[in-house]
Amino acid sequence: MRRRQLFLVALPSLFLFFFFLHFFFILSNVHVKSTLIAKSKNAITICETPLQHKQFSLLIGILTRPDNYDRRHFLRLIYGIQSSPLAHIDVKFVFCNLIKPEQRVLIALEILRFNDIIILNCTENMNNGKTYTYFSSLPRILSRPYDYIMKADDDVFIRLAPLALSLEPLPRLDLYYGFVIPCTSMNPHVDYMSGMGFLLSGDIVEWIGNSNIPENNTNGPEDKLVGKWLKMGNKAKNRFSNKPAMYDYPGTNGRYSHELIPETVAVHRLKRWDQWSKVLEFFNVSSMIYTRN
Numbered sequence: 001m002r003r004r005q006l007f008l009v010a011l012p013s014l015f016l017f018f019f020f021l022h023f024f025f026i027l028s029n030v031h032v033k034s035t036l037i038a039k040s041k042n043a044i045t046i047c048e049t050p051l052q053h054k055q056f057s058l059l060i061g062i063l064t065r066p067d068n069y070d071r072r073h074f075l076r077l078i079y080g081i082q083s084s085p086l087a088h089i090d091v092k093f094v095f096c097n098l099i100k101p102e103q104r105v106l107i108a109l110e111i112l113r114f115n116d117i118i119i120l121n122c123t124e125n126m127n128n129g130k131t132y133t134y135f136s137s138l139p140r141i142l143s144r145p146y147d148y149i150m151k152a153d154d155d156v157f158i159r160l161a162p163l164a165l166s167l168e169p170l171p172r173l174d175l176y177y178g179f180v181i182p183c184t185s186m187n188p189h190v191d192y193m194s195g196m197g198f199l200l201s202g203d204i205v206e207w208i209g210n211s212n213i214p215e216n217n218t219n220g221p222e223d224k225l226v227g228k229w230l231k232m233g234n235k236a237k238n239r240f241s242n243k244p245a246m247y248d249y250p251g252t253n254g255r256y257s258h259e260l261i262p263e264t265v266a267v268h269r270l271k272r273w274d275q276w277s278k279v280l281e282f283f284n285v286s287s288m289i290y291t292r293n
Contacts, residue, residue, distance in 0.1 A: 054088040056147040061094045061134055064154040066103045071154050084164035094134055096122040129218035139209040147172050149205045152197035156268045157279050163265050166242055175201040176236035179246040183255045188239035192227025196268035204235055249275050
């Protein structure tokens with residue numbers, strides 16, 4: 001009888017002990033970690049998680065705007081379920097200085113929760129140096145080097161596994177990769193890569209951060225300017241235009257668009273939810289959910 005009384009007295013304490021043990025376990029697995037903010041002349045970012053043992057590393061910077069909260073949350077779902085055995089791939093959202101009080105509060109929460117935002121020291125713009133600020137800032141603010149750095153729009157769907165597979169045989173140095181303009185050309189050396197999403201090797205990004213050539217040529221169509229920098233600096237001898245695997249959504253641009261194909265690496269100009277839905281359905285993205293249950 002006495003043992004039973006002792007057990008009944010101790011039961012609430014045991015319950016509380018296991019409750020807090022379970023709660024601590026959950027907290028330890030949530031990706032809200034104490035963060036170190038790295039500052040430089042041009043940007044603020046959050047230090048990344050350790051590299052995994054992969055063949056190469058890739059940083060994808062999605063240039064967007066601070067107020068595009070819904071788009072960022074959606075893209076986190078899209079890229080959070082993708083991976084590649086070939087590459088360690090980090091996806092970050094990139095925008096210029098915060099100017100609204102609510103941005104400072106809400107985006108601070110995003111940084112604490114997701115650790116995937118880079119804030120550049122600039123004013124939001126399309127053709128006045130945002131791309132230059134992005135590339136030139138990275139060598140000073142990243143806590144580790146990447147083999148490749150990509151700049152992408154927030155209306156493009158990138159398939160990470162096919163992208164990594166296409167990069168595997170390519171050089172790790174002096175590389176410029178994307179969808180070459182003009183669209184009728186298959187020659188990657190003819191002009192420049194489309195802004196839907198292009199990639200530079202890490203050594204070229206280092207050069208952009210140190211050279212006077214990009215620094216003195218920042219005003220104008222930015223993706224075209226990147227091609228100009230590389231030509232003036234005699235850079236990017238290794239080039240790769242991934243056509244037809246990169247293209248605009250069917251019917252959105254007669255010059256760059258075609259029907260969806262299984263070999264797709266990137267689909268651009270996804271402005272509406274019905275377009276996103278059709279793309280995700282075509283590539284059976286949602287089938288992952290049903291196969292798990």
